[in-house]
Amino acid sequence: MMSCDPADRAGAILEIDLDGVRANWRLLAQRVAPAACAAVVKADAYGLGAAPIAAALAQAGCRLFFVATLDEGVALRRALTAPGDIAVFNGLFPGTAAEFAAHDLIPVLNDPGQIEEWQRFAANGPTPLPAAMLHLDTGMARLGLTPREFAALADAGLPGGIGWRALLSHLACADEPEHRLNALQRDRFAAARRRLPTLPASLAASCGIFLGPGYHFDFVRPGAALYGVNPQPGAPNPMRQVVRLKGRIAQVREIDRGESVGYGARHIMETRGRLATVAIGYADGWPRSLSHRGCARIGGLRIPLVGRVSMDLVVFDVSALPEEIARPGAFVDLLDEEYGVDAAAAAAGTIGYEILTSLGRRYHRVYRGESR
Numbered sequence: 001m002m003s004c005d006p007a008d009r010a011g012a013i014l015e016i017d018l019d020g021v022r023a024n025w026r027l028l029a030q031r032v033a034p035a036a037c038a039a040v041v042k043a044d045a046y047g048l049g050a051a052p053i054a055a056a057l058a059q060a061g062c063r064l065f066f067v068a069t070l071d072e073g074v075a076l077r078r079a080l081t082a083p084g085d086i087a088v089f090n091g092l093f094p095g096t097a098a099e100f101a102a103h104d105l106i107p108v109l110n111d112p113g114q115i116e117e118w119q120r121f122a123a124n125g126p127t128p129l130p131a132a133m134l135h136l137d138t139g140m141a142r143l144g145l146t147p148r149e150f151a152a153l154a155d156a157g158l159p160g161g162i163g164w165r166a167l168l169s170h171l172a173c174a175d176e177p178e179h180r181l182n183a184l185q186r187d188r189f190a191a192a193r194r195r196l197p198t199l200p201a202s203l204a205a206s207c208g209i210f211l212g213p214g215y216h217f218d219f220v221r222p223g224a225a226l227y228g229v230n231p232q233p234g235a236p237n238p239m240r241q242v243v244r245l246k247g248r249i250a251q252v253r254e255i256d257r258g259e260s261v262g263y264g265a266r267h268i269m270e271t272r273g274r275l276a277t278v279a280i281g282y283a284d285g286w287p288r289s290l291s292h293r294g295c296a297r298i299g300g301l302r303i304p305l306v307g308r309v310s311m312d313l314v315v316f317d318v319s320a321l322p323e324e325i326a327r328p329g330a331f332v333d334l335l336d337e338e339y340g341v342d343a344a345a346a347a348a349g350t351i352g353y354e355i356l357t358s359l360g361r362r363y364h365r366v367y368r369g370e371s372r
């Protein structure tokens with residue numbers, strides 16, 4: 001039996017530009033210098049593949065990676081051959097301390113119970129001192145010590161027996177530069193840092209970097225901007241688009257005026273025309289909220305999405321295109337340089353983060369710029 005190329009059988013192809021990810025990291029690193037630049041690769045590097053993304057960023061000089069969960073940390077520790085620290089935002093769940101240590105992972109300690117647990121674990125003698133980061137909540141009310149808990153800790157001095165590596169906090173409104181909470185959080189964080197001056201401090205993620213040097217402290221923690229999301233909503237995007245998504249036309253058919261298209265029969269053809277059915281759907285993370293409003297490009301020409309997005313298929317109206325362009329087996333561009341993750345997100349009523357982290361498992365994935 002002959003078997004064909006994986007790219008030939010795929011309904012959609014996701015290309016990930018590792019050179020672009022590296023260029024984005026360098027741009028941010030230069031912008032914040034002399035502060036350092038870590039990289040957030042949680043949620044499988046926002047859907048793009050934590051192992052290849054972290055390897056590419058390590059080549060560019062990144063030495064500190066953040067993931068969300070212990071399992072993500074374990075997987076990244078196994079995959080990462082370059083030297084690099086891996087810290088876990090969601091912290092230490094009860095009973096997991098030994099697992100952190102076994103995989104050389106740094107827990108972000110978010111409350112006094114986690115600090116106690118890590119101290120108890122550390123007291124059993126592993127050397128060097130088990131590393132941890134301390135998370136202070138300055139206005140997000142999500143994770144981190146409350147101001148009162150932090151004050152008590154600072155009064156007593158940093159808990160001993162732990163290899164303290166950093167003091168973290170996270171901005172709630174960094175995508176709205178005018179929001180008053182930004183400066184408030186910055187000032188609270190600066191005050192906290194004065195109480196623990198030996199700890200490297202980090203406040204800013206992607207958007208926070210663009211609030212200015214007062215937000216950079218000792219290191220920054222961008223995620224989304226590395227992957228092309230605009231860290232300055234409303235202003236031109238300084239980041240490179242790093243994903244390109246192409247869907248394959250599974251069928252082209254004629255349709256008469258007055259006929260309906262797709263589930264619910266909500267789209268009625270106003271004229272006779274031609275439809276191209278493309279092999280991508282909400283099971284691939286192409287949002288159902290793009291029903292009746294998404295678009296694609298073919299040969300640079302825009303084609304409207306008609307009807308509802310279904311699980312495995314979407315339909316585009318290609319009546320305006322020559323038959324030889326929109327033909328079965330050809331590809332339509334769903335994400336590209338001109339129409340990136342933020343554009344798709346705006347049409348879908350969501351944010352670029354959600355478009356990226358929903359990218360499907362059925363795509364044939366191609367990494368460009370891998371071997372350098």
Ligand SMILES: *Cc1c(COP(=O)(O)O)cnc(C)c1O
Nearest residue numbers: 040170205206221222223224225
């Ligand atoms: C996700 C996350 C980041 C990265 O945020 P981006 O907006 O993607 O740059 C940084 N810090 C914390 C605590 C996070 O949860």
